[in-house]
Amino acid sequence: MGFLIRVVVNAFAIWVVTLIPALQVTVIAFPPGETLQLVLTLLLVAAIFALVNTIIGTVIKILAFPLYILTLGLIGLLINAFLLWLTAQITTLWNFGLRVEDFWWGLVAAILISLINWVFGIILRPKKD
Numbered sequence: 001m002g003f004l005i006r007v008v009v010n011a012f013a014i015w016v017v018t019l020i021p022a023l024q025v026t027v028i029a030f031p032p033g034e035t036l037q038l039v040l041t042l043l044l045v046a047a048i049f050a051l052v053n054t055i056i057g058t059v060i061k062i063l064a065f066p067l068y069i070l071t072l073g074l075i076g077l078l079i080n081a082f083l084l085w086l087t088a089q090i091t092t093l094w095n096f097g098l099r100v101e102d103f104w105w106g107l108v109a110a111i112l113i114s115l116i117n118w119v120f121g122i123i124l125r126p127k128k129d
Contacts, residue, residue: 003050005124006117010046011039013116014098017109024101025109031095045098049087057083080114081107 017025027045030037060079061068067075084098085106091097100106 006050007043007046009117009120009124010049010113011042012120013113014046014049015042016116017112020112023105023109023112025106026099026101028096028099041096045087045091048090049084049098052083052087052090056086077107077111080110084110084113 014025014027017023018027027038027041029041057079060082061076064075064079081103085100085103088098088100088106092099100109
């Protein structure tokens with residue numbers, strides 16, 4: 001259940017980022033590109049992004065642990081941007097998915113996605129009795 005909630009929150013965050021044209025991040029929907037196809041594409045991209053973060057992101061974060069200490073955690077921003085770019089590259093193999101035109105705008109998009117996920121994580125966190 002937690003993975004599904006994370007995918008939906010990621011899909012919402014990616015959709016919000018695509019609404020900002022300056023970031024040059026777009027989602028190309030399944031053909032014919034109606035609203036349902038856009039929502040399904042966002043959910044699929046979010047699931048791929050969650051899997052990339054879980055599998056590849058964990059390995060990179062473990063290997064980059066000394067850099068986290070050296071840069072006081074700022075390397076995490078670049079790693080998140082790289083994971084977003086990697087998700088875009090994976091979905092480019094098909095004729096739909098996420099497109100990130102510029103790495104540095106992808107960095108800003110990754111920061112916004114992280115902030116949205118953080119806010120929803122606080123809101124949706126189970127309450128302790």
